[in-house]
Amino acid sequence: MAEISQVTDSTFEQEVLKSDLPTLVDFGAAWCGPCLMVAPIIEELAKDYQGRLKVFQLDVDSNPATAAKYGIFSIPSVLLFKEGKVATQIVGAMPKKHYVEKLDSIL
Amino acid sequence: MTAGLYAARSRIDTLLLEKLTPGGQVMTTAMVENYPGFEEPISGPDLMARMEKQARHFDLKIEIQQVERISRERDLKKVVTDEQQYLARAVIVATGAEPKSLGIPGEKELRGRGVSYCATCDGPFFQEKEVAVIGGGDSAVEEAIYLTRFAKRVRIIHRRDRLRAAKLVQERALSNEKVEILWDTVPIRIDGEQLVQSMDVKNVKTGQETKLDVSGVFFYVGLKPNSNFFDLHIETDEEGFLRTDDNMRTSVDGIYAVGDVRSKMLRQIVTAAGEGAAAAFAVEKYLENLTS
Numbered sequence: 324m325a326e327i328s329q330v331t332d333s334t335f336e337q338e339v340l341k342s343d344l345p346t347l348v349d350f351g352a353a354w355c356g357p358c359l360m361v362a363p364i365i366e367e368l369a370k371d372y373q374g375r376l377k378v379f380q381l382d383v384d385s386n387p388a389t390a391a392k393y394g395i396f397s398i399p400s401v402l403l404f405k406e407g408k409v410a411t412q413i414v415g416a417m418p419k420k421h422y423v424e425k426l427d428s429i430l
Numbered sequence: 431m432t433a434g435l436y437a438a439r440s441r442i443d444t445l446l447l448e449k450l451t452p453g454g455q456v457m458t459t460a461m462v463e464n465y466p467g468f469e470e471p472i473s474g475p476d477l478m479a480r481m482e483k484q485a486r487h488f489d490l491k492i493e494i495q496q497v498e499r500i501s502r503e504r505d506l507k508k509v510v511t512d513e514q515q516y517l518a519r520a521v522i523v524a525t526g527a528e529p530k531s532l533g534i535p536g537e538k539e540l541r542g543r544g545v546s547y548c549a550t551c552d553g554p555f556f557q558e559k560e561v562a563v564i565g566g567g568d569s570a571v572e573e574a575i576y577l578t579r580f581a582k583r584v585r586i587i588h589r590r591d592r593l594r595a596a597k598l599v600q601e602r603a604l605s606n607e608k609v610e611i612l613w614d615t616v617p618i619r620i621d622g623e624q625l626v627q628s629m630d631v632k633n634v635k636t637g638q639e640t641k642l643d644v645s646g647v648f649f650y651v652g653l654k655p656n657s658n659f660f661d662l663h664i665e666t667d668e669e670g671f672l673r674t675d676d677n678m679r680t681s682v683d684g685i686y687a688v689g690d691v692r693s694k695m696l697r698q699i700v701t702a703a704g705e706g707a708a709a710a711f712a713v714e715k716y717l718e719n720l721t722s
Binding site: 412 | 449450451453456457458459474475494496514540542543544545546547548550551552554555615625642646691
């Protein structure tokens with residue numbers, strides 16, 4: 324399985340908010356089963372949208388500031404950022420089609 | 431998963447279709463202590479990873495695709511997924527169930543902002559906070575106890591005057607000083623600007639309404655079956671769970687149902703696994719009869 328790049332509290336601004344491309348960030352943690360379930364789908368999205376979208380994972384355990392800033396109280400939460408702003412937020416582990424439809428409607 | 435394991439071991443040409451990664455509701459369970467063979471509690475994700483590995487030992491094929499339709503095609507079953515379609519002589523439906531929502535004001539609006547259906551995922555966000563758990567069954571009470579690891583106080587809101595959870599689990603809840611049970615009580619609305627701030631509850635016997643200051647509300651009010659993909663008539667109970675006979679046969683020849691999606695009294699990992707084995711065996715006999 325391809326590894327997804329990690330984004331942290333310290334790299335978040337540069338990698339996500341100032342990104343030229345829209346950015347998908349998967350907020351999760353090792354303790355969360357549904358996060359494990361959604362990870363392969365996020366990896367597939369990274370491949371399918373290569374060149375159009377940057378994809379990151381954010382571990383809420385080690386990066387609490389960013390999680391708090393975006394009011395993450397449920398994981399997995401997948402947020403799409405466009406020009407530094409949250410364009411959409413998907414809470415819970417959803418089938419791939421759900422993410423694809425959201426992405427296609429916004430990108 | 432067990433149906434897949436048994437079918438693969440019987441050398442039946444088997445494909446397991448899974449909408450996410452294998453695991454289902456077990457993945458949201460912090461600790462499993464009643465699955466035989468594990469004397470120490472095992473985490474749900476750990477147990478599922480082991481089951482998957484074990485099934486793959488027998489060369490079970492697993493595809494991540496969501497099943498959208500199941501219909502008849504001549505004497506076969508046509509299974510349409512979000513990516514392609516398959517023809518099968520037999521189908522074992524093990525699509526499980528998902529937590530029901532109550533549909534009270536604020537529940538949908540504040541989902542992910544304090545409203546949760548997974549204590550193991552979201553519990554750690556509620557360090558030293560006040561939370562409420564809605565329900566009185568095994569899941570509700572077990573997860574309430576789990577939440578006491580993080581929360582300052584956990585209130586169980588239960589519409590009846592006694593819990594349905596297993597006695598041992600009840601004893602643990604009643605003796606846990608962080609757990610408080612509000613009997614005969616139902617939630618009526620959840621309020622909060624950005625995040626959950628309070629919940630109004632009502633005592634069904636006295637009619638009295640109370641506002642509780644809580645930051646988190648966890649719903650465990652039962653399950654709804656994942657069974658809405660049939661383009662054929664199949665017998666269900668009033669709630670949509672699939673009815674089967676003792677050998678897991680549904681009302682449609684060649685379609686079997688196991689696990690939480692099946693109409694039954696007890697929904698556990700061990701019952702699901704047992705039914706999976708029974709269904710795979712029934713399928714084997716069914717296929718033998720077709721060819722003989």
